[in-house]
Amino acid sequence: xxxxxxxxxxxxxxxxxxxxxxxxxxxxxxxxxxxxxxxxxxxxxxxxxxxxxxxxxxxxxxxxxxxxxxxxxxxxxxxxxxxxxxxxxxxxxxxxxxxxxxxxxxxxxxxxxxxxxxxxxxxxxxxxxxxxxxxxxxxxxxxxxxxxxxxxxxxxxxxxxxxxxxxxxxxxxxxxxxxxxxxxxxxxxxxxxxxxxxxxxxxxxxxxxxxxxxxxxxxxx
Amino acid sequence: xxxxxxxxxxxxxxxxxxxxxxxxxxxxxxxxxxxxxxxxxxxxxxxxxxxxxxxxxxxxxxxxxxxxxxxxxxxxxxxxxxxxxxxxxxxxxxxxxxxxxxxxxxxxxxxxxxxxxxxxxxxxxxxxxxxxxxxxxxxxxxxxxxxxxxxxxxxxxxxxxxxxxxxxxxxxxxxxxxxxxxxxxxxxxxxxxxxxxxxxxxxxxxxxxxxxxxxxxxxxx
Amino acid sequence: xxxxxxxxxxxxxxxxxxxxxxxxxxxxxxxxxxxxxxxxxxxxxxxxxxxxxxxxxxxxxxxxxxxxxxxxxxxxxxxxxxxxxxxxxxxxxxxxxxxxxxxxxxxxxxxxxxxxxxxxxxxxxxxxxxxxxxxxxxxxxxxxxxxxxxxxxxxxxxxxxxxxxxxxxxxxxxxxxxxxxxxxxxxxxxxxxxxxxxxxxxxxxxxxxxxxxxxxxxxxx
Numbered sequence: 280x281x282x283x284x285x286x287x288x289x290x291x292x293x294x295x296x297x298x299x300x301x302x303x304x305x306x307x308x309x310x311x312x313x314x315x316x317x318x319x320x321x322x323x324x325x326x327x328x329x330x331x332x333x334x335x336x337x338x339x340x341x342x343x344x345x346x347x348x349x350x351x352x353x354x355x356x357x358x359x360x361x362x363x364x365x366x367x368x369x370x371x372x373x374x375x376x377x378x379x380x381x382x383x384x385x386x387x388x389x390x391x392x393x394x395x396x397x398x399x400x401x402x403x404x405x406x407x408x409x410x411x412x413x414x415x416x417x418x419x420x421x422x423x424x425x426x427x428x429x430x431x432x433x434x435x436x437x438x439x440x441x442x443x444x445x446x447x448x449x450x451x452x453x454x455x456x457x458x459x460x461x462x463x464x465x466x467x468x469x470x471x472x473x474x475x476x477x478x479x480x481x482x483x484x485x486x487x488x489x490x491x492x493x494x495x496x497x498x499x500x
Numbered sequence: 501x502x503x504x505x506x507x508x509x510x511x512x513x514x515x516x517x518x519x520x521x522x523x524x525x526x527x528x529x530x531x532x533x534x535x536x537x538x539x540x541x542x543x544x545x546x547x548x549x550x551x552x553x554x555x556x557x558x559x560x561x562x563x564x565x566x567x568x569x570x571x572x573x574x575x576x577x578x579x580x581x582x583x584x585x586x587x588x589x590x591x592x593x594x595x596x597x598x599x600x601x602x603x604x605x606x607x608x609x610x611x612x613x614x615x616x617x618x619x620x621x622x623x624x625x626x627x628x629x630x631x632x633x634x635x636x637x638x639x640x641x642x643x644x645x646x647x648x649x650x651x652x653x654x655x656x657x658x659x660x661x662x663x664x665x666x667x668x669x670x671x672x673x674x675x676x677x678x679x680x681x682x683x684x685x686x687x688x689x690x691x692x693x694x695x696x697x698x699x700x701x702x703x704x705x706x707x708x709x710x711x712x713x714x715x716x717x718x719x720x721x
Numbered sequence: 722x723x724x725x726x727x728x729x730x731x732x733x734x735x736x737x738x739x740x741x742x743x744x745x746x747x748x749x750x751x752x753x754x755x756x757x758x759x760x761x762x763x764x765x766x767x768x769x770x771x772x773x774x775x776x777x778x779x780x781x782x783x784x785x786x787x788x789x790x791x792x793x794x795x796x797x798x799x800x801x802x803x804x805x806x807x808x809x810x811x812x813x814x815x816x817x818x819x820x821x822x823x824x825x826x827x828x829x830x831x832x833x834x835x836x837x838x839x840x841x842x843x844x845x846x847x848x849x850x851x852x853x854x855x856x857x858x859x860x861x862x863x864x865x866x867x868x869x870x871x872x873x874x875x876x877x878x879x880x881x882x883x884x885x886x887x888x889x890x891x892x893x894x895x896x897x898x899x900x901x902x903x904x905x906x907x908x909x910x911x912x913x914x915x916x917x918x919x920x921x922x923x924x925x926x927x928x929x930x931x932x933x934x935x936x937x938x939x940x941x942x
Contacts, residue, residue, distance in 0.1 A: 306871070313924045315878060316871040330777070335551070337560035339779035344835075344844045364925040393565075402565040416642075421858075421868055426642055429527070429537040436536060482534045483585040556772070558781030614786075623786040637863075647863055650748070650758040657757060703755045704806040 286456055287388055290463070291329060291342065292352050294384030298414050299325030299356030300367075301377035307364040308374070309422055314361055320418060321357025322350070327414035328385040335406060336396040375474055376467075378415060378427075379437070383466030386411035386441035387459050391449060400446045407442030408435060411466075432480030433473030441466035507677055508609055511684070512550060512563065513573050515605030519635050520546030520577030521588075522598035528585040529595070530643055535582055541639060542578025543571070548635035549606040556627060557617040596695055597688075599636060599648075600658070604687030607632035607662035608680050612670060621667045628663030629656060632687075653701030654694030662687035728898055729830055732905070733771060733784065734794050736826030740856050741767030741798030742809075743819035749806040750816070751864055756803055762860060763799025764792070769856035770827040777848060778838040817916055818909075820857060820869075821879070825908030828853035828883035829901050833891060842888045849884030850877060853908075874922030875915030883908035 302324025306317040326343045333341035343349040360367060367373055389410025393403035412428040412435060419426040427434045444462035448454040472478070523545025527538040547564045554562035564570040581588060588594055610631025614624035633649040633656060640647040648655045665683035669675040693699070744766025748759040768785045775783035785791040802809060809815055831852025835845035854870040854877060861868040869876045886904035890896040914920070 307925045311924070312871055313874040313922050315874040315876075315922050317925065319870055319877060334555060334776060335561055335565060339560070339781070340777055340838070340840060344777065344840055344848060347841060347843050350843060350847055361925055396561070398561060398565055399568060401568050401571060405571055406565060420641060420862060421871060423644065423865065423867060425644060428540055429533055429642060432534040432536040434536075435540060480534050480536050482532070483528045483538065483582055555776060556782055556786060560781070617782070619782060619786055620789060622789050622792060626792055627786060641862060644865065646865060649761055650754055650863060653755040653757040655757075656761060701755050701757050703753070704749045704759065704803055 286459060287392060288346075288348075290384050290388050290459055292348060294381045294388065295325040295329065295349055295352050296356045297377045297384070298328070298381035299353045300360045301374055301381060302414070302418050303357040303360030304364065304367055304374045304377070305418060305422065307361070309424070317361045317364075318354060318357035320421065321360060322353040323421065324414045324418040325353035325356060325381075326350075327417040328381075328389070328410045328412070329414075331413040332385075332389045332392060332406060332410040335409070336393050336398065338392075338396065376471065379467045379470040379474075380463070381414065382411045382434070382438050382470060383441045383463035384411075385414070386438040386466055387445045387462045390442040390445040391454065391459070394446065394449050400450060404439065404442040404446050407445060408438045411438035411441070431473075433470065433478050436480070437466040437469040437473070440469055507680060508613060509567075509569075511605050511680055512609045513569060515602045515609065516546040516550065516570055516573050517577045518598045518605070519549070519602035520574045521581045522595055522602060523635070523639050524578040524581030525585065525588055525595045525598070526639060526643065528582070530645070538582045538585075539575060539578035541642065542581060543574040544642065545635045545639040546574035546577060546602075547571075548638040549602075549610070549631045549633070550635075552634040553606075553610045553613060553627060553631040556630070557614055557619065559613075559617065597692065600688045600691040600695075601684070602635065603632045603655070603659050603691060604662045604684035606635070607659040607687055608666045608683050611663040611666040612675065612680070615667065615670050621671060625660065625663040625667050628666060629659045632659035632662070652694075654691060654699050657701070658687040658690040658694070661690055728901060729834060730788075730790075732826050732901055733830045734790060736823045736830065737767040737771065737791055737794050738798045739819045739826070740770070740823035741795045742802045743816055743823060744856070744860050745799040745802030746806065746809055746816045746819070747860060747864065749803070751866070759803045759806075760796060760799035762863065763802060764795040765863065766856045766860040767795035767798060767823075768792075769859040770823075770831070770852045770854070771856075773855040774827075774831045774834060774848060774852040777851070778835050778840065780834075780838065818913065821909045821912040821916075822905070823856065824853045824876070824880050824912060825883045825905035827856070828880040828908055829887045829904050832884040832887040833896065833901070836888065836891050842892060846881065846884040846888050849887060850880045853880035853883070873915075875912060875920050878922070879908040879911040879915070882911055 299321040303317045303321035306312040306320040312320065326349060330341045330343050333339060386407045390403045390407030393406040398406065416426040416428055441462040444465060445454065448458035520542040524538045524542035527533040527541040533541065547570060551562045551564050554560060607628045611624045611628030614627040619627065637647040637649055662683040665686060666675065669679035741763040745759045745763035748754040748762040754762065768791060772783045772785050775781060828849045832845045832849030835848040840848065858868040858870055883904040886907060890900035
C-alpha cells in the first residue's frame with residue numbers, strides 16, 4: 280500500500296474532478312438546476328462511484344469522508360463548472376469527454392483498491408466497472424434518465440477493458456502509474472471511438488436494440 | 501453456521517439465477533436494451549437484494565464479491581435469457597413467476613442471514629422483506645418504473661409471510677431445507693394467487709387505490 | 722457517548738416519525754398507493770436518512786436494525802397517516818412542515834453521529850446534510866420525482882445551517898439538547914421562510930433556474 284497510496288489518491292481525485300465537472304454541466308444543460316442543485320449533482324457524480332466502491336469492499340467510512348480533499352475537489356469542480364457553464368457549453372463534446380475520462384479513472388481505482396482488499400481478480404474487475412459507472416448512474420437516476428450503462432453498449436465495455444488491464448497488470452506485478460494511465464486511456468479511447476462512430480453492441484436476437492438518443496443531450500456529438 | 505452454509509448458498513444462488521432471468525427478460529421486453537444492458541440489468545436484479553442485505557447487516561464485502569459463483573450465475577442467467585429471449589417471451593407468465601420465486605428465496609435468505617448476524621426477529625423479518633424486494637426495486641428504478649413493491653399490495657405481503665415463517669422456524673429450531681423451501685413456496689403461492697385473481701389490499705379511506713397496470717408488461721398475465 | 726445516547730435516540734426517533742408521516746402523506750397524495758405502498762414509502766422516508774448515515778460512517782448494522790423502536794415508529798407513523806389521510810390532507814402545509822422538521826432533526830443527528838465516529842468537522846457537516854436529505858431523496862426517486870434537494874435551492878441550505886451549528890457547538894463543547902433543538906429549529910425556520918416567500922438561490926449565469934413546482938403537490942403552499 281505504501282507505493283499505492285499516492286497513485287490511488289491522485290487517480291481518485293482526478294476522476295472525482297472530471298466527474299464533478301460532468302455532473303455540474305449535466306445539471307445545467309439537462310435539468311436547469313440552480314447553484315445548489317448543480318453543486319449537489321456535481322458532488323454526487325464525482326463522489327458516487329468511490330463511495331459505492333468503498334462501501335462494497337468494506338472500507339467504511341469511504342475515503343470521501345476521511346480525506347477532505349475529495350469533498351473540496353468535488354465541490355470546487357461543481358462551482359467551476361457552474362460559473363463557466365456558458366463557456367463550457369459551447370463545447371458539446373466536453374460533457375462526453377469528461378464522462379469517459381472519469382469512467383476510465385474510476386474503473387482503474389475500483390479494480391486496484393478491490394484487489395488491495397483481497398478480492399479475487401474477477402470480482403475486482405466487476406467492482407472496477409461498478410466504480411466507473413456508479414457516479415454517472417446515480418446522476419442519471421436523480422435526473423430521471425435511463426442510465427447510460429444500460430442502453431449504450433459501448434459504455435460498460437470500455438470500463439471493463441480498463442478494469443481487466445488493471446487486474447492483469449497487478450497480477451503480473453506491473454501495476455504502477457504507467458499501467459494505470461494506460462488502462463484509463465484505453466477506456467477513454469474505446470469510449471470516444473464508440474461515441475464518434477455511434478457503435479453499438481448487438482440487441483436481442485430478432486429484436487431491434489434501443490439506439491434512441493437522450494433528448495436532453497449530454498451524450499453524443 | 502456449519503449446517504447453514506450450503507443451504508444459504510444454494511437458496512441464494514437459486515434466487516440470483518431466477519432474478520437474473522427475470523431482469524434480463526424485463527430488459528428485453530420493457531426497455532429494449534442491447535446485450536450489455538440486458539446482462540447489466542440481469543446482474544443488478546439478481547445480485548441487488550443480496551448486496552443490500554449484506555451491506556445492511558455489516559457483512560461487507562457482500563457474498564457476491566467473495567464467491568465467484570454469484571457473479572457467474574447472475575451473468576450466465578442474463579446471457580441465457582438474452583439468447584433465448586424470443587422463445588421465453590412467448591410465455592408472458594414467465595417473468596412474473598421468476599420474480600415471485602426470487603422474492604421468496606431472497607426473503608428466506610435475508611431473514612436467516614440477519615438472524616445469524618444477531619439481529620432481533622422483527623428486524624430480521626424486515627431485512628428479509630428488503631432482501632426479497634431489493635433487486636426488483638433497483639431494476640424498476642433503473643428502467644424508470646414505479647417499483648412493484650409500492651403499488652402492488654400483494655408483493656410485500658408474500659415476502660413478509662416467507663420472512664415470518666423463516667424467523668419462526670429458526671426460533672423453534674426447525675429451520676433447515678424443508679422449512680426454507682416451504683417458506684419460499686408459500687411466498688410464491690400467495691404472490692401468484694394474488695396476480696391470478698388480481699387481488700389488492702385496501703387503499704386509503706375514501707380514495708381509490710392505484711391499480712394501474714404497468715404499460716411495459718412484466719407483471720400480470 | 723453516555724450523555725449522547727438518549728439525545729441522539731430521541732432526535733432520531735422524532736425525525737423518523739415526522740418523515741414517516743410525510744412519506745405516507747406523499748404516497749397517498751402523489752402516488753395514490755395502497756396501504757402496503759403507503760407504509761413502505763413511510764418507512765423508506767423515515768428510515769432512509771439514518772440508514773445511509775450509519776452505512777457511510779461504518780456503523781452497520783444501522784441503528785434501525787438494532788433497536789426495534791425505529792421500525793415501530795416508522796411503521797406506526799405510516800399507519801397513522803394512512804388512516805388519517807383524509808383529515809391530514811386538508812392541511813396542504815402539513816407535508817412541507819413535516820419534511821422541514823425531519824430535515825433539521827436528521828441533519829443534527831447525522832453531523833453529531835459522524836463527529837462521534839471520528840470524522841472531521843467538514844466531512845461531518847456534509848454527512849449531516851446527506852442524512853437530512855437522504856430519506857426524502859429516496860422517496861422522490863421511488864415515486865419518480867426529481868429530488869427536492871436538486872431543484873429547490875433552499876432545501877440543502879437549511880440542512881447545511883443545522884449541520885454547521887451542530888458541528889460548531891460540538892467543537893465548542895456546547896452540544897446538548899438545547900443546541901440540538903436550536904440547530905434543528907433554525908433549519909426548520911429557514912426552510913419554511915424559503916417556502917413561504919418562494920425564495921431561491923441563483924441559477925447558472927445567463928440561464929433561467931428551474932423554478933417549476935412539482936405537479937404532485939407535496940411542496941409549497
